[in-house]
Amino acid sequence: MLTWNDHQLVLIIARTGTVAAAARALGVNETTISRRLAGAELAAGSTLFRRKERKLVPTAAGRAVMAAGEAMERALAASVTEIGGAPATVRISTVMTIIEHMIAPRLPEFVARHPGLVLELVGSNETASLARREADISIRLQRPERGKLVARRVGRMRFMLAAREGTEPANYIAYERDMDGLPEIVTIMARFGNATPVARIVSLPAICRAVQRGLGAAMLPDWMIASTPGVVAIDPPVHVERPLWLVVHEDMKERPAVRSAADWLCDTINMVRPGTGEMPHTP
Incomplete structure (x- = not known):
């Protein structure tokens, strides 16, 4: 079964036309894109692109996947857009080192994957209060022991x-x-x-x-x-x-914008290669 990431990958490749351009858009290397595409084609049980004049063109199966992905994008944009049409904003609080080395380098991928959703990154050594809505998501080096908070270990x-x-x-x-x-x-x-x-x-x-x-x-x-x-x-x-914990308030965990940002943060931080701060060369 194709995942949302598979659909998003197919859309980006179709829109950019080449593996190299898709890699630049997502901030990863070409090998990663090729491997992810191979995985998506395996899940779909069909070839999704064919090469034509140095461009990757969607096959019939690829166009079907694109249509489904575009529908998902529209649904996501509708669900994360605030009243009045302004983009939804998710405020993330953590220490500046995590923002600089783990999150900020991957932001092009987030923007490509989640149009209409803005991340507000707040670097602080103080723990933001999720209960007082000082942040929607907090990434901490200690698991919270009290409050209506949901925590998951992300790295x-x-x-x-x-x-x-x-x-x-x-x-x-x-x-x-x-x-x-x-x-x-x-x-x-x-x-x-x-x-x-x-x-x-x-x-x-x-x-x-x-x-x-x-x-x-x-x-x-x-x-x-x-x-x-x-x-x-x-x-x-x-x-x-020291473990890294992604923490959200229990009342916010099902908000679509918060859930989308939290899932992306989990994937991003989990992929950091030990000893380098860089992403591995596997999907």
Whole structure:
């Protein structure tokens, strides 16, 4: 049975005309598009495109899938459009690092998949109150223990002890003082004999920059280490894995716009390849 993602893929390929253009529209590589198309054709039990003058043209079966996909798009647009015709907005709150490394790079795919639905990304170290509607969706590193909230685990963050390449720091960097109870900070404090940190910085990107300049060691996400020149993991056994939880208020979970955004976020975060922050080369 074809999924919504299959229908959306067929629509994008038909509208762009080539695998390469579809890959650019979705922000993935051509191999991923080819494999997804092969999976869709297997599910449909028929060839969906034929090649004509360097373009992919839908077959009769492909046109049928397109028609169904267009109907789904219209239904989605109708269900997520607010009164007065304004696009529906889903407000998502999480730490800035997750927005920058996991969500923002995939936004072209979301826009292509969900026309008429706008994501509002709010980066904050404070936990937004879903009950007070400060956010529609929250991505947290701790599962909520109270309130009418629904949580599902969508991924993880792996923190590793990092330093400037070629150095063995005698100092370390921590977050602000009221975050000393976080697992990664407890771990690095123990590693340095509970000494006082050389600096306290609330922002992970800022901590990473300080590490890059040789200020000291810090617990950083594995993808941040992999993507920052001159920063390396210096003691692999010293690491902490923290689960990521997608949380919505019980009263909001069936709202079509929130459900669409939540499903896409789950797929996106789950696909991040450990150690890089990049998407894998498989569908």
